[in-house]
Amino acid sequence: MSELRWHPILEEWVITATHRQDRTFFPPPDYNPLAPTKPGGFPTEIPAPDYDIVVFENKFPSLRRDPPAPAVEGTELMPVRPADGVCEVVVYTPQADATLAELPLDKIEHLIWVWTDRFAELGARPEVEYVFIFENKGREIGVTLAHPHGQIYAYPFIPPKLQTELNAAKKHWDKTGRNLFLDVLQQELEDGRRVVVQNDSFVATVPFFARYPYEVHITARRPGASALTDMDRKEQRDLATILKTILGKYDNLFGFSLPYMMVLHQRPTTGGADEFPHYQFHIEFYPPYRTKDKLKYLAGSESGAGAYINDTLAEEKAAELRALEPQSA
């Protein structure tokens, strides 16, 4: 059963997807569903003996093409609608024990090409309003398959956090005629203390307003770059480079491969770059560790009030990451 239920108090859609309770949970290596299917071996999700990058529709999707009718009746105050959309799995490599940080630069660039293609194809679907590309890495994040992979959710609505960003960016644009993200970036560059690394096309910072101790944002420099589809080959390569650098620094932080949530924030697919000059492509990382052996929990204030408490200073954490050499654990 899956459906969208309207939360009239927060004014947002909640996805119910009860079938996901049955999804695969840390299978033994011989039954890894993301591995290639070897001759005579366990038939995995990928019926081929080898591959470069594979994308397939999730077996336990929160959103699906041709969804079933909702199992409950909604009301005017609390409507319900079918869980239209697409949920995909992106398998980065056939190598089950690799991580994104460990992949060669060319492979990360290839992944960016695939993300770009998926954004364009899924964004063209009539029911889709927002294509959200992300990776959950590590048991601490709730990952149930260790094989390196990410996910894509093609939502039939603009998710609340993205809508908040869009509203703030539009408000700033209307008031100043400038891009909010680039104004923030300008101040970060002028200050310099929170910049971790930069190249011709992107800047990585622990932002002034970081909510996690090692939160990093990678922001596109060029005005008008509000989605992957706006980028040229040079920018794609620069994105791969800075991604690999940040991931390598993360893995050198505590001596183990750092878990994280990595989320790509792009413009909605309801319009093109010309309609979102106020928005800017960026990637956000939320690692759950605040020290080598302590996790940052989203507890009462964060979950109940939406007010984050960061126990650290962004300036200090940026300096820490800046000083680290990129290295895979």
Place this chain on the structure above:
Amino acid sequence: MNSENSAPEPVPMTKEKTVKEDGRFLYYYSFPPEAPQPPDRGESEKKPEDADV
């Protein structure tokens, strides 16, 4: 609701779309080798003090 996205820049990538037994789509992406790139590509990182704002 619609797509106004411009076409992404062409890249040396092939995509094969298949349908699994249960009707789910599966895509194989492959990357034929291309001509070597100039050696300075991907090595353009700057330190914060080099910020050109």
